[in-house]
Amino acid sequence: QVRTITGKVVGSDGSALPGVTVVVKGGGQGTSTDAEGSYSLSIPANANTLVYSFIGYDSKEVVIGSQSAINVSLATNTTGLDEVVVVGYGTQLRRELTGSVATISGADVAQRPVQSFEQAMQGKAPGVNITTPNGVLNNPPVVRIRGVNSISLSSAPLYVIDGIPTYSGDNSATNAPNNPLSSINPNDIESIEVLKDAAAAAIYGSRAAGGVILVTTKRGKKGQSKVSVDSWAGLTKAFRLYDVLGAEDYMMIKNEAVRNLNANRVLVGATGNNVEGFRPTLDANGNMVDTKWYDYIYRTGFSTSNSVNFSGGTDKTSFYASVGYTNQKGMLENNEFKRTSARVNVDHKVYKTFSVGARINYANSYNAAPSTGSLNGSAFGTAGLGRLPLVLPPNIPAYNPDGSPATNGAGVGAGANVNPAAPTSALAPGYYNPVVDLAYNYFNSESNQIQGNVYANWEVLKGLNVRTTYGIDNVGYEDKSFQTALAGDGFSTGGSASNFYRTNKRWVWQNTAQYDRTFGDHNFSLLLGGEQQKTDQQRWGANRTQVADDFFDTFQGNFTNIAASGNFQGENYLVSYFGRFSYDFAKKYLFSFNARRDGYSAWGNDKWGNFYGGGLGYIISEENFWKNSSLANSLSFLKFTGSYGEVGNSQGVGDFTTLSLYGSGLYGTNATIGYNNAGNRNLTWETSKKTDVGFSFGLLQDKIQGDFSYYRNTVDGLILAVPLSPSKGVPNNSIDANIGSMRNQGVELNLKANIFQKQDFSWVVSGNVTTQRNEVLGLVTEGQRIGTATSGLETVNYTRVGGSVGEILAVPSLGVNPENGRRMLSIVNADGTGRTTVQYNHLGGGWTTLDGQPARTPNQLTDGEYYGPVLPKWYGGIDNSFRFKEFDLNFFIQYSGGNYIYNGTKAGLHDQRFWNNNVDILDRWTPENTNAQWPRVVYGDNVSNGSALVMSSNVEKGDFARLRNVTLGYSLKPTLASRVGIANARLYVQVQNAALITKYSGIDPEISSNGGSNTGAGVDRNSVGQARTYTVGFNIGF
Amino acid sequence: CDTNQLDPIPETSFSDQVVFDTPARIALQVNNLYAYVKSGSFLGGRYQVYGDVRADDFINRTSNAVTALQVWNHTLTETSTNDVINTWGAAYSAINQANVFLAGLEANSAKYVVPAFAADFATVTVPRYQAEARFLRALSYYSLLQLYARPYIDGNGSKPGLPLRLQAETGAGGNDLARSTVAEVYAQILEDLNFAEQNLPTAYANATLNTTRAHRNTAIALKTRVYLTMGQYANVVTEANKLVPTSAPYTAARGVANGLNSSIVNVFASPQETTESILSFPFTAQNTPGTQNQLGFYYLPTRNDSVPEATGGGEYYLNAAGIIANRTALSITDSTADVRYAKFVVISGGNSYLAKYPGGTPYIDKAPVIRYAEVMLSLSEALFRTNGAADTRALALLNAVRTRSKGTAYASFASTDAAVNAVLLERRIEFLGEGIRNIDIMRLNAPIPGKGSVSAVPPSSDNYVWPIPATELQTNSLITRN
Incomplete structure (x- = not known):
């Protein structure tokens, strides 16, 4: 007994697929679909399964049972062995490739x-x-x-x-x-x-x-006439911004730093006459100004x-x-x-x-774009919007009472702060008021x-x-x-x-x-x-x-x-x-x-x-x-x-x-x-x-x-x-x-x-992982190291034979001395053998050994140790696609790790000039808090926390996993779609950059302040991180 | 295919093969030598700033590491980019431009024939150009020595000086060169300046060129500074005598009529081309000093309600406890004050600022290198030092500079020290903001005075002289640290 099965084969987008091979499993009978994707096939009585296959699509098997009309939808197969792969000046079948x-x-x-x-x-x-x-x-x-x-x-x-x-x-x-x-x-x-x-x-x-x-x-x-409309709309927001000090804490920390500076000055026999110049600025209503600089810079x-x-x-x-x-x-903004x-x-x-x-x-x-200070070469700009909300004092206003931007020369207005060293003059930061850049x-x-x-x-x-x-x-x-x-x-x-x-x-x-x-x-x-x-x-x-x-x-x-x-x-x-x-x-x-x-x-x-x-x-x-x-x-x-x-x-x-x-x-x-x-x-x-x-x-x-x-x-x-x-x-x-x-x-x-x-439910997982190890085998001369400067100012990355490109050279930090709150670093002894721990006291004797003897200033080239690689040792992604009836859900995770990052932004965030600090500075050394994360604050100290010297306390591991994209979609049933005169329709919501799991303390472990520099990767200096974007969208095909 | 396309010729640059082909191109190369010394990182602004802010007459206002904060603070390291690395790089770039030019001038001598070249090109023009190149090389080496090497009098020049680069460098080899001693570098400087004195033109066609290109008097004037720096006072007298007559009016008898102008305000008024300016570097709106190099930007206050016309950056203001506190030296009374105080000091936001470079943006006031007044004061000091406090010519020279700005004349000095100190004080007032102060401190191996919360730096201190830059240490295996 012979019977005839008819039907239509469509792609997952609903469009007809011409040329699809339809064969009886285990038997010789077969045909292929016509220009409209339709087929008709005579099969023997003992046939029980049909196989549908087409290059670039997943094959599908359907049990015939008593059906006489079988419509099939094939899913595209992007890594199929029989897909056509574009190569230079031509194409090849993936199956036949010898290259990668x-x-x-x-x-x-x-x-x-x-x-x-x-x-x-x-x-x-x-x-x-x-x-x-x-x-x-x-x-x-x-x-x-x-x-x-x-x-x-x-x-x-x-x-x-x-x-x-x-x-x-x-x-x-x-x-x-x-x-x-x-x-x-x-x-x-x-x-x-x-x-x-x-x-x-x-x-x-x-x-x-x-x-x-x-x-x-x-x-x-051939044979398809299609009109497709794709639209999406979405909202973009910043996330993982730094938590910086508010006005009150800022003034408390900086004035404490001034007191400590005076104590240091007295210690070396100088006069300790710096004044506690960090003072509340009052607005027109008499309230204390507490500016959240981030609010002027970021938007939805x-x-x-x-x-x-x-x-x-x-x-x-x-x-x-x-x-x-x-x-x-x-x-x-902008x-x-x-x-x-x-x-x-x-x-x-x-x-x-x-x-x-x-x-x-x-x-x-x-x-x-505004001046972001995030592009290659601009990390230290005084206009950079990545940097300004981190350095600007929170106790000064963005606007004057008359509504004009608060300025002082090129920089932001001083507010009520006065220069501790010269109390007759206002403490005017050299940094710019971001509202000027954004407004004009x-x-x-x-x-x-x-x-x-x-x-x-x-x-x-x-x-x-x-x-x-x-x-x-x-x-x-x-x-x-x-x-x-x-x-x-x-x-x-x-x-x-x-x-x-x-x-x-x-x-x-x-x-x-x-x-x-x-x-x-x-x-x-x-x-x-x-x-x-x-x-x-x-x-x-x-x-x-x-x-x-x-x-x-x-x-x-x-x-x-x-x-x-x-x-x-x-x-x-x-x-x-x-x-x-x-x-x-x-x-x-x-x-x-x-x-x-x-x-x-x-x-x-x-x-x-x-x-x-x-x-x-x-x-x-x-x-x-x-x-x-x-x-x-x-x-x-x-x-x-x-x-x-x-x-x-x-x-x-x-x-x-x-x-x-x-x-x-x-x-x-x-x-x-x-x-x-x-x-x-x-x-x-x-x-x-x-x-x-x-x-x-x-x-x-x-x-x-x-x-x-x-x-x-x-x-x-x-x-x-x-x-x-x-x-x-x-x-x-x-x-x-x-x-x-x-x-x-x-x-x-x-x-x-x-x-x-299955018909109603499918789950596809794909993933990849790559390892990489870079080794420099030869440079110009033996022992040469090539430094790559960040924005022409700070050299973090060094490339040398035997290492990987652009490793971080940092002086080892041994933390904070509980005895006196000073930063301890390790320097190489004069005779080149062994190391000595030295400690720093800003304007209070400078570098000394732990027993108080004068010591030389640590320097990166002599005392630094390498931290590398700055490129990930491993990276990859995992893609999960679920389909349940008309719903589809996809989440994609990107991961990477094994690399080091120089978190120079963190150095700036703990600098003891007038710069604002991360809230964790509250855990600084004081006589009462001797087991502290951060050294005793001394006004003007740009050494202890790394602004002036690349030190290992600012070197961090860069491992992360990022939920790069989550998408939930709903597709109209083909039968319903055809009733309203469309071939296919899908509605979806997605979140790009939905979550980030990392121990890295900066905004974003992907930041590279040196952009695509080969030898300057892994430096985070004042750059803005990635945004999170929520979108809704649809595509309709006719 | 069109294989000619494989050899495209750049349309905006010259091949090194053609730059000595015409007299005009060679002349433009000479201009280029000045342009390099005039770099914003070198004598086009920053060098002068460093010379002043190391000492105690200025207070840093902006805490900006890019605008010489670490120089002011004495916290330079061998990796300090803007100052330690860039100054060294800019000066040696200028030196090599001179060396490459000198080598090219010689290598291409076969081209200097009529009709393309004037008949006397090889005999007259070439030595003039060589003299200009060697003058600029000497100026560059001299300027570097004042920052990166111990003073001459510390060990009579025996301390490590600079790598003495005299060859044209265009290729890969020859990175390693040890530092010559301070004395050896000075010897080369003097050899170059002597050659320059003999071969430079006596004058140019106009005042602009006379101020912005080296002529014979320029070489002589620089020699007075070099000998003064070396403490060879008799030689200062010899050289200065070539420019300074025995009595007023103080105008050079030979060459450009360099002399003491009647008003220092005129000297610094645009276009700063009086005969008192022996050498200054010019700028135009097309050829600006570059961001954060401009003298006016460093010293002028920022625009605000009290000084609405000011367009400076207010990077440094005058230390209230510095020279401006010395009311005697500045002859400040209720009714009068020294012109240099009355005209060059402005008050803004409660602080005093230097207004010697008043032009504001685009900051095209010339950057001064050497003035006739300096030669006079150097001569005065040398005369006092060699002949004692009673030297009347020395006193007259000092008073001439002083009284033209309404300063009270000195009658006499009780001791040589008192006389010399008066000259040094006068130099501090006269050259405020012109980068001379560091020279005057270092040549005497004197401590760098402290200011505000910054301590004084004794000559024994490591940071008395700048570190040799890390970039040099990495590439030149024979270099030694300071």
């Missing part, structure tokens, strides 16, 4: 309250470590693929959008960061591939050392994002088009990000063998980016495709700032406005030929290609100062002075030849080899470099002996891979750095020409030797899938800005040279388990 490629689906980055897609990739892929260095909107995250792979050049990956390399990093000239990757609407992304090892990345040759991130945008699917920001896209396709043409608008207001974007992706078959297409994206993005100043960066490519592909003969692609990526940035003359940074210039215009222009022309051929069990694929890339970058600008009248607050207003500012002009050119050969035998034995020859204009005498990577794979589970063994039931897939290759790094090298150059400047009214760059014509590529061995597996019919790999990158010929003796006076005190080597190694484990999969 991680895939993140577009759905994982869409609808997140972030500005650029890579912010949403945190924790999602093994081997990809992403940190958010501060909470300023659209600040580029720090992305490290398999560790830090350079010291002087960039360790950031190469970003390639639909085949065209794009720009990354902060391109703004103002305090408002502008990351060009935010031009891409995350909703437009189909998938993101991360190429990690040489077998995968060597096709990108000289730019592959830091890994490659390939972004593929969505395209229309409202954000919204809306995208509409439509897509579809016929046999000849498919298209995807979208428009998007997002407006995100951050937790900081911090805003807006993006308007539009995309058109078209593919069209002109003839049977000839097709053309285009990917075009336009985006306008507007970034505004602005910093913004607006960019217009057009990015895209057109291609033509001709299938010359069966399996042989020649393709030409021409791409452009042009961005114009208009950066503007204004600083009022009233107070703050604009005070000394009498008001200041700057405008900058920057253009990044790039064209890329790629020509490839690919030939795929199968002879029996032998499958060959050969790709050959050539590529040229030309990039021009320019910026010009000017700074106008001394505003004619406070009325003016734009550059076009009237100012008495103008000076050129921010000018640069550069160009570079990259020409390349590349190829890939892949071979497999019976889908069991896999081999691939990539090579690329690059010529780059920035290098000196030797512009050309050759790079390669090869991989081998063995899918043992394809062997008959395996298939026939009982093992196959449990271990259904097992593949071993190994790869090796050498790739280069040129990312971040200056366009003209190899030339010995003379710049031109001014001496008064006269022009100058002077030596300003020490060139090294022998400078050439850094070479990264990448080894990868691993295996991937599927257990229990691939219900559990995973992969494991061990990686090792050895970077040779590291370019170092070789420090020269400052007394040589060479420009920048350094010269770039290919000296030094470094190694990163670790293991990656990635697992995904369909723990429970």
Whole structure:
């Protein structure tokens, strides 16, 4: 008896899936779905189960029973073995890969309250470590693929959008960061591939050392016409802010510090005549001022994002088009990000063998930020909003009684405080009143980016495709700032406005030929290609100062002075030849080899470099002996891979750095020409030797899938800005040279388990963990250590052979001496053997041994010990997805640890100048409280707690687990949806950055005040932490 | 592909191959040597500030580590960036610019032929340029010595001085160089200055150039300062005599007519180009001193109700117990006061501030390096020291500087010490805020006076001289700490 089953197969978003294979389990009968996702299949009587499978989706088995119509919904499978993986200049099946490629689906980055897609990739892929260095909107995250792979050049990956390399990093000239990757609407992304090892990345040759991130945008699917609307709205708030002293405690602590100072002065025979100058300021109503500076700086920001896209396709043409608008207001006043974007992706078959297409994206993005002091290089700014609420006295007001901001010169008004050392004068902090910056100043960066490519592909003969692609990526940035003359940074210039215009222009022309051929069990694929890339970058600008009248607050207003500012002009050119050969035998034995020859204009005498990577794979589970063994039931897939290759790094090298150059400047009214760059014509590529061995597996019919790999990158010929003796006076005190080597190694484990999969309930867990160990193998000279300064002032990080990059060098602190409340540090004895404990008494004899003998001042270079690494030893993420009927719940945890952080903010929070303190200062040493956490407070003491000296009491472990995202969604039943005329609808609520578990005492263990500096990670100095965002959203498909 | 594109030529910088191709480019390179010495971290502002705030005439108001708090506080360490590291770096950058220029000037001598170059370029212009370069190198070494090395009189120059860099440095090698002794560095300074004196032009075409480029009198004037610092008073007299006539009017007979202006207010009035200013560094709105380097920003009070026109940063105010407390020295009576007090001291918020650099933003008042009045007072001191208190010429010189600002003239001195102390006191008043004070303390190996809660620093103390910067210690294995 034969009967016929009919039905329709749809994806989890409700759209019809054409081409789904439907077979009878254990039998030969099968069919596939048509353009509407429908099928009809005749089955024998003994058939009891149907299997639905489709590339990129989880297979599903359905018991037939007595049904004659079976409708099925398939869930996408983002790590499926049979998914198509985008690789450089082509695609491959995951099953056949020999290289290490991680895939993140577009759905994982869409609808997140972030500005650029890579912010949403945190924790999602093994081997990809992403940190958010501060909470300023659209600040580029720090992305490290398999560790830090350079010291002087960039360790950031190469970003390639639909085949065209794009720009990354902060391109703004103002305090408002502008990351060009935010031009891409995350909703437009189909998938993101991360190429990690040489077998995968060597096709990108000289730019592959830091890994490659390939972004593929969505395209229309044949036979589907879809309109989709995605919207969300949310609130952003700060959390985990420091608890600082209120006015009363502040005055009590500081006046106590003055009394202790007087006692110290008397002790050394001087007069102790400092006055207790911290006095209550009264407001107009006679109440004591108790200013919560945080309240002026943080807010609840409202954000919204809306995208509409439509897509579809016929046999000849498919298209995807979208428009998007997002407006995100951050937790900081004046911090805003807006993006308007539009995309058109078209593919069209002109003839049977000839097709053309285009990917075009336009985006306008507007970034505004106050002076946050959180961007790289600004940690010690007196305007930084990360710092001001920590240092400003709480007993002074933000506003005068008449409503104007309280100021004194550039700084905040003194209130009633008087200078303890000079009681005739008010104690005017040099720090700024933040309300001035927030009310009058602005910093913004607006960019217009057009990015895209057109291609033509001709299938010359069966399996042989020649393709030409021409791409452009042009961005114009208009950066503007204004600083009022009233107070703050604009005070000394009498008001200041700057405008900058920057253009990044790039064209890329790629020509490839690919030939795929199968002879029996032998499958060959050969790709050959050539590529040229030309990039021009320019910026010009000017700074106008001394505003004619406070009325003016734009550059076009009237100012008495103008000076050129921010000018640069550069160009570079990259020409390349590349190829890939892949071979497999019976889908069991896999081999691939990539090579690329690059010529780059920035290098000196030797512009050309050759790079390669090869991989081998063995899918043992394809062997008959395996298939026939009982093992196959449990271990259904097992593949071993190994790869090796050498790739280069040129990312971040200056366009003209190899030339010995003379710049031109001014001496008064006269022009100058002077030596300003020490060139090294022998400078050439850094070479990264990448080894990868691993295996991937599927257990229990691939219900559990995973992969494991061990990686090792050895970077040779590291370019170092070789420090020269400052007394040589060479420009920048350094010269770039290919000296030094470094190694990163670790293991990656990635697992995904369909723990429970039923009609009404499913539970999928995926997770990954990566370890990394960095070791510097060689620097310029033996024993050399390279210091990396934080914002040019404080050097915490040192890089040396045998350590990992940028370890913290801190003088060991032995806590507080219960006898006298002095900070105790350990210094090296004069003869170099052993250590002595010394203690500090500010202006009361300074450094002495514990028995009171004068001792030398501890110093970091002599007495410091290393704390490292500053990069996590392990990191990863765990993703849990539950579905119960129409509800879905997802929570995603990101974790990281094993690293040290220098909490410089904590040093500032316990400084005994007029600076405000953390409330824990109340546990300071007093004769009554001898077992105290903090030393006896002495006014003016910036030594005991670390402001003037990097000490181990401010070094902390950085382990954390963060509930990065929790989402609860409800989807309309398909039957109900179709009744109201829509294909699918989902409503959701989500919390981004919902919780943080850490012992780290600072705001945020991810903070990096040195941004993406390779050798300056792990420093927390006055930066703002990440916000928490609550959103509600929906998506509807028609 | 277009392989030419692999060799792009920068459009905003010159290759080192072409900068000696024309006389104009070489002339611009000379300007550049001055621009480096004028760096905001060096003699374009901060060096002068450090010279004053180390001592006791100023009180730090803002507790800002970026604006010389640690210099004022004597809490510098070898990692203090803004002062210890940056001053060293800026001075040696200037020195190397001079060395690179001198080497390039010689290496490219084959190019100096007609028609591109004037016929006498090699014989006349080149030595002039060499003289300017060597003058600036000498000025840089001299200035560094006053902070980073023990005074000459402490051991007669035998103490460790500075690494003496005289080669053009453009590459990787040669990091290691030990410190020459103080005496050896002074010997080089004097050799450079002697060469400069012989080869510098006697004068330039206009007052601006005469104040902002070195001419023969500039070299001589600096030599008086160098010899004074070394305690070689007879040499001070010899050199100063080249500039200072035996009696009033005090105007140099040769070269630029440098002389004592009738009014110190004129000397500091814009554009500060009187003949009294032998060398000052110029600024324009396009070429500003840079943030937190401006002399006016450090010393002028901030704008407030009592001084609405002030646009300073009020970083330092005058110590009420410092020189301004000396009413006798300042000739303060009910009806009159020394001009230098009456005109250069303003009261704001209950404190006195120095208004010698009144221009305010964008702070283009010139940064003074050496004035004719200094040569006169140096000569006066040297004469007193060599001839005793009765030297009438010394007395006349001292009184000339003093009385032009309405100071009460000294009649006579009871002892050489009294006479010398009067000159030192006069220098303290005359050069307040010009960075001379530290020189006057250190050259005598005298204690640095304390102020407020900051204790005095005796010459025996470690922090009497600045530490050698950590950046140098890390890279130069032959360097030694102070």
